[in-house]
Amino acid sequence: MPVTNDSQLVEAAIQASEQAYIPYSNYRVGAALLTASGQVYGGCNIESVSFTPTVCAERTALYKAVSEGHRDFAAIAVVTRDAGSPCGVCRQMMYEFSPEMRVILADLEGRVQLTTTLDALLPHGFGPSNLDNAS
Numbered sequence: 001m002p003v004t005n006d007s008q009l010v011e012a013a014i015q016a017s018e019q020a021y022i023p024y025s026n027y028r029v030g031a032a033l034l035t036a037s038g039q040v041y042g043g044c045n046i047e048s049v050s051f052t053p054t055v056c057a058e059r060t061a062l063y064k065a066v067s068e069g070h071r072d073f074a075a076i077a078v079v080t081r082d083a084g085s086p087c088g089v090c091r092q093m094m095y096e097f098s099p100e101m102r103v104i105l106a107d108l109e110g111r112v113q114l115t116t117t118l119d120a121l122l123p124h125g126f127g128p129s130n131l132d133n134a135s
């Protein structure tokens with residue numbers, strides 16, 4: 001089913017959250033990333049007993065999409081029990097590709113709490129253009 005609106009993207013994020021591997025935090029996260037070409041990549045958080053290798057749902061979705069050839073993103077929906085906001089590492093990683101993408105934050109029942117942009121979540125961010133004149 002092609003995703004055409006925010007509530008469908010949130011629904012895809014809820015579906016993705018069902019695969020979350022969260023034995024340590026029990027904090028379930030699902031993400032659904034919409035490419036500029038209209039495809040949706042889901043992701044969940046995947047934890048590790050040694051903690052550091054844990055990957056967030058947003059980056060799971062991002063890495064899936066980039067590894068399939070996508071670099072341009074229109075929006076991401078993220079769902080958690082409290083409509084939590086993406087961590088700083090995920091903000092930076094998404095900023096690499098699409099600083100202007102929309103970010104939709106919702107709870108696990110699909111109630112949207114905030115719709116914003118990545119630019120607003122990472123103001124004055126450090127991005128690829130900063131290295132444009134690197135030799």
Ligand code: THU
Pocket residue numbers: 022025027029044045046047054055056057058085086087090
């Ligand atoms: N987590 C995410 O998946 N996304 C975020 O932006 C915040 C944190 C995950 C990582 C870990 O599995 C759990 O939530 C608690 O930090």
